[in-house]
Amino acid sequence: MTSWPESLALRLPAVRRLVETRDNLLAQTKALTRERDEARAETAAARSNAAMQTLRVDAGSTATDASDYAPALYDPARIPGRLPDPNGA
Amino acid sequence: MVILGLHFGHDASIAVVKDGRLLLCFERERRTRVKHVMTLTCEDIELCLGDVGLRLDDVDFCTLTSTQLVEYVLTDPATLSVELGRTPEHVFPCTLTDKVGAGDADLHARRSGSLYQMADQGSSHPYCKFLPDLPRYVAQKQLFGSFEHFIDLPLWSKAKTLAEIARTDYSPLMRSDDASHGFHYPAIATLRGRRIPSYIFSHHYAHLAYSFYDSEFDSAALLSHDGGGHGGAYGCGLFGYGRGNRIYPLTPHHLAAGEIYDFSGMRVGFDLAGAAGKLMGLSAYGKPRFFSQQFVGNWYDIGQLPPQAWIEHCEETARAMGYDLAGLGKLDRTTEPINTDFAASTQKLVEEIMLKACEALAALLRTAVGHVPNLCLSGGVALNCPANTRISQESSFTNVYIPPAVSDAGLSIGSAWALYHNMMGHPRGALVESTPRNAYLGLHGSATMPRIEAALQRYADRVLVQRLDDGPEQAAKDLADDKVIGWFEGRSEIGPRALGHRSLLANPTRAANWARVNRFKGRENWRPFAPAALATRTAAYFARTQMPSYFMLLNADVIADTLPAITHVDGSARVQSVTPDCGRFYEVLTAFDKLTGVPVVMNTSFNGPGEPIVETPDEAIAFMLESGFDAVYFGDIKVWAR
Numbered sequence: 001m002t003s004w005p006e007s008l009a010l011r012l013p014a015v016r017r018l019v020e021t022r023d024n025l026l027a028q029t030k031a032l033t034r035e036r037d038e039a040r041a042e043t044a045a046a047r048s049n050a051a052m053q054t055l056r057v058d059a060g061s062t063a064t065d066a067s068d069y070a071p072a073l074y075d076p077a078r079i080p081g082r083l084p085d086p087n088g089a
Numbered sequence: 090m091v092i093l094g095l096h097f098g099h100d101a102s103i104a105v106v107k108d109g110r111l112l113l114c115f116e117r118e119r120r121t122r123v124k125h126v127m128t129l130t131c132e133d134i135e136l137c138l139g140d141v142g143l144r145l146d147d148v149d150f151c152t153l154t155s156t157q158l159v160e161y162v163l164t165d166p167a168t169l170s171v172e173l174g175r176t177p178e179h180v181f182p183c184t185l186t187d188k189v190g191a192g193d194a195d196l197h198a199r200r201s202g203s204l205y206q207m208a209d210q211g212s213s214h215p216y217c218k219f220l221p222d223l224p225r226y227v228a229q230k231q232l233f234g235s236f237e238h239f240i241d242l243p244l245w246s247k248a249k250t251l252a253e254i255a256r257t258d259y260s261p262l263m264r265s266d267d268a269s270h271g272f273h274y275p276a277i278a279t280l281r282g283r284r285i286p287s288y289i290f291s292h293h294y295a296h297l298a299y300s301f302y303d304s305e306f307d308s309a310a311l312l313s314h315d316g317g318g319h320g321g322a323y324g325c326g327l328f329g330y331g332r333g334n335r336i337y338p339l340t341p342h343h344l345a346a347g348e349i350y351d352f353s354g355m356r357v358g359f360d361l362a363g364a365a366g367k368l369m370g371l372s373a374y375g376k377p378r379f380f381s382q383q384f385v386g387n388w389y390d391i392g393q394l395p396p397q398a399w400i401e402h403c404e405e406t407a408r409a410m411g412y413d414l415a416g417l418g419k420l421d422r423t424t425e426p427i428n429t430d431f432a433a434s435t436q437k438l439v440e441e442i443m444l445k446a447c448e449a450l451a452a453l454l455r456t457a458v459g460h461v462p463n464l465c466l467s468g469g470v471a472l473n474c475p476a477n478t479r480i481s482q483e484s485s486f487t488n489v490y491i492p493p494a495v496s497d498a499g500l501s502i503g504s505a506w507a508l509y510h511n512m513m514g515h516p517r518g519a520l521v522e523s524t525p526r527n528a529y530l531g532l533h534g535s536a537t538m539p540r541i542e543a544a545l546q547r548y549a550d551r552v553l554v555q556r557l558d559d560g561p562e563q564a565a566k567d568l569a570d571d572k573v574i575g576w577f578e579g580r581s582e583i584g585p586r587a588l589g590h591r592s593l594l595a596n597p598t599r600a601a602n603w604a605r606v607n608r609f610k611g612r613e614n615w616r617p618f619a620p621a622a623l624a625t626r627t628a629a630y631f632a633r634t635q636m637p638s639y640f641m642l643l644n645a646d647v648i649a650d651t652l653p654a655i656t657h658v659d660g661s662a663r664v665q666s667v668t669p670d671c672g673r674f675y676e677v678l679t680a681f682d683k684l685t686g687v688p689v690v691m692n693t694s695f696n697g698p699g700e701p702i703v704e705t706p707d708e709a710i711a712f713m714l715e716s717g718f719d720a721v722y723f724g725d726i727k728v729w730a731r
Contacts, residue, residue, distance in 0.1 A: 043487055064244060064247075064257065064258055066261075068242065068243045068244035068247065069242055069243075069261045069262065069265070070243065071185075071188060071189055071240045071241070072189060072240065072242070072243075073185060073189050073195055073196075073238075073239075073240065073241065074199065074238035074239060074240060074241040074322060075199070075238075075241065
């Protein structure tokens with residue numbers, strides 16, 4: 001709804017033209033944004049398909065159960081692997 | 090609500106966050122003049138608080154981080170100390186204390202640290218470069234921690250290779266707070282006798298938080314990775330997901346790209362502190378002839394091999410191909426094929442590893458939440474511009490954000506924001522587009538007029554001074570006349586790149602400026618330079634990259650043949666997009682464009698070899714006098730040697 005001061009101002013032709021221009025620009029911006037987002041989505045889908053083939057991850061999920069998500073305090077001895085080297089910043 | 094973020098590891102930094110707003114982030118190296126300096130003092134903290142009109146009494150909470158498995162060095166325990174413990178203010182969720190039931194003794198039992206082990210290495214320990222008095226503090230046991238192991242899940246040791254990680258269901262971690270609140274632990278920091286409730290944060294969790302909360306994304310995939318070890322748990326980094334004000338760490342990725350890169354840089358003969366950056370520059374000279382797909386993946390993909398295995402593979406391959414290996418690692422023979430091809434092969438390896446990691450992250454999120462178009466990168470590996478560029482061009486992610494202090498300097502910001510948003514639950518507010526202003530967060534007090542005038546007084550017998558009405562125009566005229574100038578303006582940049590507030594500038598159209606500016610800076614003559622370009626005009630000069638690029642973290646192809654001083658030998662350049670948000674530096678470029686028709690200048694950091702970027706007017710003038718370039722501009726004040 002147009003506010004009172006704006007409705008008064010809209011009676012002036014110059015102001016009305018400005019408002020129309022603003023509305024047109026906003027509509028154009030929205031259209032451009034929509035086009036950009038669609039283009040990005042297409043690009044993303046293409047990249048995503050290519051990536052899935054690279055990783056060959058479409059063979060289904062790794063089986064998990066609730067106990068896999070139970071938090072514990074990290075035990076350095078449990079996971080193999082050398083600790084970070086002080087030489088490696 | 091004032092939160093003080095304190096990062097004690099190398100690239101130590103202080104962040105001040107008030108009601109969620111980042112007021113300041115200062116890297117301590119700019120004050121001590123020791124590059125990558127580690128640890129903080131109470132004086133540093135008071136300087137930063139005072140710079141934004143605050144005092145120690147105003148601080149509500151501290152957040153603490155360090156380098157992985159490196160203790161907090163307390164140089165003056167009487168004024169700054171840290172301990173595990175709780176205060177009545179420690180009311181925010183913490184999985185370890187609330188759900189796991191871990192106590193301080195449990196954490197102490199798992200304490201580890203690399204500095205305790207340095208007793209027999211003395212001053213030859215690599216960290217002595219970051220803190221020359223380190224052996225004394227170790228001998229006096231002025232160390233706290235280190236605590237870098239927080240929660241663990243059985244799932245994290247089951248999901249190993251990247252493909253296995255990609256097809257694992259991590260969605261339960263987004264429906265629970267366990268992982269989200271599992272990477273911090275309560276502590277108390279005592280500053281000048283005031284006990285301030287604090288939280289110790291995981292290194293990589295803080296990386297994730299900085300990159301996400303600094304971005305304009307409401308939701309994003311998160312990837313942190315650096316050289317902090319391989320294989321074991323999350324020392325080398327995390328995959329995560331950010332949504333709204335929440336961070337969800339999902340799994341360690343077990344990548345080893347950072348460590349391989351660091352070790353390879355040192356094999357080519359570079360010092361640890363600058364190895365990665367130099368290797369990246371050198372790689373453009375070579376061909377990736379030693380690259381092998383066998384090493385692409387995480388630590389489990391490559392058969393749990395250490396980084397030396399990659400180096401040995403390169404050496405064996407080179408030997409079989411007939412290379413002369415005598416020059417490998419010799420700094421006077423850096424540009425010989427054995428070194429350049431080794432660098433190029435390592436560069437390609439890191440790019441391929443990071444691309445594969447991004448696809449694993451995209452795939453696991455696709456299962457958990459659907460397609461995620463946004464990605465935030467953090468950790469030292471995110472300083473690798475060619476890898477970042479390939480991720481932005483070739484991965485499933487269409488929007489990539491890499492914040493300016495992506496190295497460890499940003500941890501102080503990330504931990505403070507993690508406490509404010511993720512733990513305290515404050516919303517992020519209106520998300521605004523990323524801007525160059527995200528980088529200009531240094532001390533206000535370094536560039537005040539009284540400070541500049543005092544420096545001019547001190548050097549009055551050695552410099553000439555001209556006060557102008559149009560500093561940027563005159564600076565542009567000097568550049569057009571092929572002068573090399575320093576541009577010093579306002580608050581300094583966080584992170585390793587100079588972005589026009591502490592920059593050395595030169596004319597990019599003159600090929601000779603490549604060697605000339607390297608001479609002024611005391612750098613190897615093969616090292617390249619970056620361009621700063623008006624954001625509105627980059628398309629005519631640069632292609633094949635995500636624009637705008639505000640923080641010099643992406644490469645582009647140079648498509649104009651008129652910029653020889655900033656075009657690397659492979660035709661690439663690390664572009665900075667300049668907008669009015671860059672301050673008067675923008676006016677310099679605009680004026681240079683008017684004079685020459687070229688909206689691009691050469692922009693390199695304002696520092697000598699092995700030194701931090703200058704912070705104060707005194708340091709700027711001293712460096713000009715020592716190195717011999719033409720002039721320094723402090724906005725409308727031009728200074729040059731008598």
